[in-house]
Amino acid sequence: MELGVHSNENGETVGSLTVSDALFAARYNEPLIHQVVNAYLAGARAGTKANKSRSQVSGGGSKPWRQKGMGRARAGSSRSPLWRKGGVTFAAVPRNYAQKVNKKMYRGALRSLFSELLRQGRLRVLDGLVLEAPKTKMLRSKLTKLGVEDALILTEELSENLYLAARNLPKVFLRDVKAIDPVALLSSETVLITQDAVAKLEAQLS
Secondary structure (H helix, E strand, O other), rough: OOOEEEEOOOOOOEEEOOOOOHHOOOOOOHHHHHHHHHHHHHHHOOOOOOOOOOOOOOOOOOOOOOOOOOOEEEEEEEEOOOOOOOOOOOOOOOOOOOOOHHHHHHHHHHHHHHHHHHHHHEEEOOOOOOOOOHHHHHHHHHHHHHHOEEEEEEOOOOOHHHHHOOOOOEEEEEEHHOOOOOOHHOOEEEEEEEEHHHHHHHHHHH
């Protein structure tokens, strides 16, 4: 299939690019995308939360007072969860939240996402995106001419000038092809991808 290539200077169409149907005309597989996104978000969780249970809290070895005759409620340990400095009931333990997603599923979800973004008109191919200096004003000017404010920029490789210019724009995110993920694709209103990145993406996801 053919995709229009837009100029990064004024947003006008300056040519076309032949791309693979497997990447940009795939069926929208919502269950697969949902599973991959959940797995990606779960993998980002630290899972380091921990509390001390009754058995892990120091002290409490002896019975605070005898069972009967004290006029007080029965107590077997001063480290009961009901007591101050006691253990935690159902204490949290460190755990791994990672979910297994094989490469075939992950690549399939990305192909489905790129195809749906194209169908929705949220994917635009640029002839290139090079900044002569690390200036936020220069990048903002280019995006304004493209009519874009909330965007994910995909490049073949990260450029230092582009990275420094984009970090001050709260709604602009920058990724190279190797670091692309489903959450980033879904989070932005528009995805801008360079021609070189398209070629590398096809090789990566084919």
